[in-house]
Amino acid sequence: MAERGDRGGFGRGFGGRGGGEGGRGRGRGERRGGRRGNKSEEEKWVPVTKLGRLVKSNNITSIEQIYLHSLPVKEHQIIDTLLKGLKDEVMKITPVQKQTRAGQRTRFKAFVVVGDGDGHVGLGVKCAKEVATAIRGAIILAKLSVIPVRRGYWGNKIGLPHTVPCKVTGKCGSVTVRMVPAPRGAGIVAARVPKKVLQFAGIEDVFTSSRGSTKTLGNFVKATFDCLMKTYGFLTPDFWTETRFSNSPYQQYTDLLSKPTTKALLPPTEEPLQAEA
Amino acid sequence: MSGRISVPSNYLTLWCCYLLNYLCFQISVYLCTSGMGEVILGMPGQWAHDYREKADHYTSKIGGLPDWPDLDIPVSGKLLLCDLCGGKLCLMAQIYAPLSMAERSIDERVIYVLGCMKKDCGSNPQSWRVLRLQRCKQDIESKDEPLKAEQPEEESTSVAEDKPTSQSSSVKVCDDEDSDSDIDLDDLAQALEQAATLASNSKKQDGTKHTRKIVEGPVAKKLIYDLTTPVLPCFYIYSQRNSSEGRMDKANFVGGSSISLKEIEKSSGNESEGESWEGEAYEYDKALGADRTYLKFKKQLDAYPEQCFRYSYGGNALFPVANVPKPGACKICGSARRFELQLMPPLLYFLQEASDDSSNFSIDGWTWLTIIIFTCPKNCCSGTCDEKSGNSCRCIVEEEAIVIQDD
Numbered sequence: 001m002a003e004r005g006d007r008g009g010f011g012r013g014f015g016g017r018g019g020g021e022g023g024r025g026r027g028r029g030e031r032r033g034g035r036r037g038n039k040s041e042e043e044k045w046v047p048v049t050k051l052g053r054l055v056k057s058n059n060i061t062s063i064e065q066i067y068l069h070s071l072p073v074k075e076h077q078i079i080d081t082l083l084k085g086l087k088d089e090v091m092k093i094t095p096v097q098k099q100t101r102a103g104q105r106t107r108f109k110a111f112v113v114v115g116d117g118d119g120h121v122g123l124g125v126k127c128a129k130e131v132a133t134a135i136r137g138a139i140i141l142a143k144l145s146v147i148p149v150r151r152g153y154w155g156n157k158i159g160l161p162h163t164v165p166c167k168v169t170g171k172c173g174s175v176t177v178r179m180v181p182a183p184r185g186a187g188i189v190a191a192r193v194p195k196k197v198l199q200f201a202g203i204e205d206v207f208t209s210s211r212g213s214t215k216t217l218g219n220f221v222k223a224t225f226d227c228l229m230k231t232y233g234f235l236t237p238d239f240w241t242e243t244r245f246s247n248s249p250y251q252q253y254t255d256l257l258s259k260p261t262t263k264a265l266l267p268p269t270e271e272p273l274q275a276e277a
Numbered sequence: 278m279s280g281r282i283s284v285p286s287n288y289l290t291l292w293c294c295y296l297l298n299y300l301c302f303q304i305s306v307y308l309c310t311s312g313m314g315e316v317i318l319g320m321p322g323q324w325a326h327d328y329r330e331k332a333d334h335y336t337s338k339i340g341g342l343p344d345w346p347d348l349d350i351p352v353s354g355k356l357l358l359c360d361l362c363g364g365k366l367c368l369m370a371q372i373y374a375p376l377s378m379a380e381r382s383i384d385e386r387v388i389y390v391l392g393c394m395k396k397d398c399g400s401n402p403q404s405w406r407v408l409r410l411q412r413c414k415q416d417i418e419s420k421d422e423p424l425k426a427e428q429p430e431e432e433s434t435s436v437a438e439d440k441p442t443s444q445s446s447s448v449k450v451c452d453d454e455d456s457d458s459d460i461d462l463d464d465l466a467q468a469l470e471q472a473a474t475l476a477s478n479s480k481k482q483d484g485t486k487h488t489r490k491i492v493e494g495p496v497a498k499k500l501i502y503d504l505t506t507p508v509l510p511c512f513y514i515y516s517q518r519n520s521s522e523g524r525m526d527k528a529n530f531v532g533g534s535s536i537s538l539k540e541i542e543k544s545s546g547n548e549s550e551g552e553s554w555e556g557e558a559y560e561y562d563k564a565l566g567a568d569r570t571y572l573k574f575k576k577q578l579d580a581y582p583e584q585c586f587r588y589s590y591g592g593n594a595l596f597p598v599a600n601v602p603k604p605g606a607c608k609i610c611g612s613a614r615r616f617e618l619q620l621m622p623p624l625l626y627f628l629q630e631a632s633d634d635s636s637n638f639s640i641d642g643w644t645w646l647t648i649i650i651f652t653c654p655k656n657c658c659s660g661t662c663d664e665k666s667g668n669s670c671r672c673i674v675e676e677e678a679i680v681i682q683d684d
Binding site for chain 1: 554555557558559560562563564566567572578582583621622623625626629641646683684
């Protein structure tokens with residue numbers, strides 16, 4: 001095969017020459033200092049998506065702007081930057097087994113819920129061969145799935161919203177979870193597992209009712225999460241007024257920062273002439 | 278400033294070495310040979326002092342103006358214009374990518390990625406152009422070749438002494454003007470700069486005589502006088518191998534997690550009755566805005582967060598979305614194009630950082646997640662290169678780029 005002999009590459013090996021390797025090492029030392037700040041490698045975030053670049057440059061300051069235009073969040077550092085008080089908790093780590101010819105292969109599945117207790121909650125599920133990897137991965141996935149939770153009143157609109165605005169129901173697998181507004185002081189009336197999710201969401205009082213095989217607690221917690229997602233999807237009379245549409249952050253900042261390309265020319269006086277003296 | 282100096286050769290050698298250290302390197306990228314499927318990452322290096330400064334075509338860089346090697350026919354204007362708006366394209370990346378294949382090796386092969394900066398063209402994949410410029414080497418043993426790789430020490434020695442032995446005569450400073458110990462200072466400096474530029478090349482062991490073309494120009498970095506072409510901020514690239522998995526685990530570390538393993542073991546211990554997590558099966562990664570393919574792409578990016586491009590001749594591309602259009606066939610030989618390299622989003626971030634200072638072009642028009650470049654597997658020539666013209670024929674072939682947008 002012709003391809004077998006092919007070896008792509010930028011060049012040959014260094015061949016152990018002092019000049020080459022020294023130059024490379026020197027160059028690398030120079031570069032690192034010049035470009036980077038004081039942050040260590042792990043802390044410095046290089047954004048990948050356009051939304052990430054906008055968040056990094058502080059053009060987007062609140063996560064509500066992202067939710068308003070339903071922009072998909074693809075980097076967890078966006079959430080870290082915009083929501084500072086996010087707490088996380090591992091709900092469960094279960095071993096998951098797969099039968100192979102050489103026995104059973106066990107992997108660990110981690111369920112992590114993140115939330116700030118004030119209307120933002122996220123749920124992450126990750127399978128990995130090691131527990132620590134699963135937890136880390138699940139935290140990142142939970143941050144990517146942070147949603148806003150709408151809260152409302154049971155009766156009198158006194159004080160801050162404390163319960164769900166209306167009856168909502170969420171489903172995952174065979175489990176359906178129904179949440180019903182409750183008066184102040186009722187607390188979260190739910191099983192232990194969805195109670196945790198609702199606490200992270202910042203809901204103070206709610207009545208819940210579940211149906212289906214709630215023993216599959218993975219589905220149970222996902223059904224609760226799905227239910228919370230629907231709180232902002234429910235059309236209540238507050239939303240009957242006409243929506244005034246605004247520019248999505250992509251368009252807003254592109255128009256602001258773009259300049260006509262004819263200005264790319266530097267004025268000739270600034271060009272230093274490098275002719276032979 | 279030009280002058281002739283006549284100094285003893287050992288002083289000159291010392292001074293050459295000193296000057297070598299003193300000059301500002303633009304390190305050309307001679308990456309280690311990659312096997313099939315191995316990925317080489319282009320990491321960001323030094324910024325250029327001036328965005329229009331001239332490098333040589335052995336340098337890999339982002340932005341700036343393209344460095345064309347000495348061409349018989351200059352690059353045709355049509356190739357440098359945008360298909361959509363007719364404006365001039367600007368250089369996004371210039372990557373020196375020689376190949377060593379079984380039947381022949383192509384040393385002078387450069388890939389230029391050009392893009393249009395106008396607002397409307399930026400998001401349209403047709404405004405991108407990839408050019409592969411290579412030198413069709415017919416005869417290795419020729420005398421007309423430009424300088425190939427040389428060790429800096431050896432070259433400086435040979436420049437200093439200029440002895441007509443078989444090995445050190447591989448560098449001839451001037452054809453007929455110099456005596457043995459008088460050396461033109463400028464040529465010496467140029468020789469050193471060339472040596473610095475090619476510092477990490479491997480030497481050709483065939484011991485043939487090479488004559489070096491005199492590089493015109495002063496010692497300081499020359500600027501390219503091209504005021505009409507839009508220019509991106511320029512920085513140079515150094516290479517790094519994509520190393521093993523251990524790096525990735527470290528990269529996934531999320532600092533400040535409030536969970537410790539001991540707590541987990543404790544909490545899993547006290548479970549109330551009736552609650553047992555049953556029936557869990559393996560689940561693929563999924564998030565609200567990101568699917569499994571994208572999460573794998575992101576994982577590779579997190580291992581080396583600053584990677585500007587991934588080079589893997591004939592290897593597999595890293596796709597951020599599942600459905601990617603297949604590349605076409607080469608227009609000259611008809612064989613299906615093969616993956617060579619892909620540009621990654623940190624590149625846009627670095628360019629945007631630099632452009633904040635002089636915001637006179639719209640990088641925000643670019644919203645690509647990756648640009649995947651496919652090239653002809655046979656590295657064919659455009660057909661105008663024939664046996665008679667010998668070995669100094671260079672061809673420019675247009676290759677294909679697939680742009681994946683970030684919606």
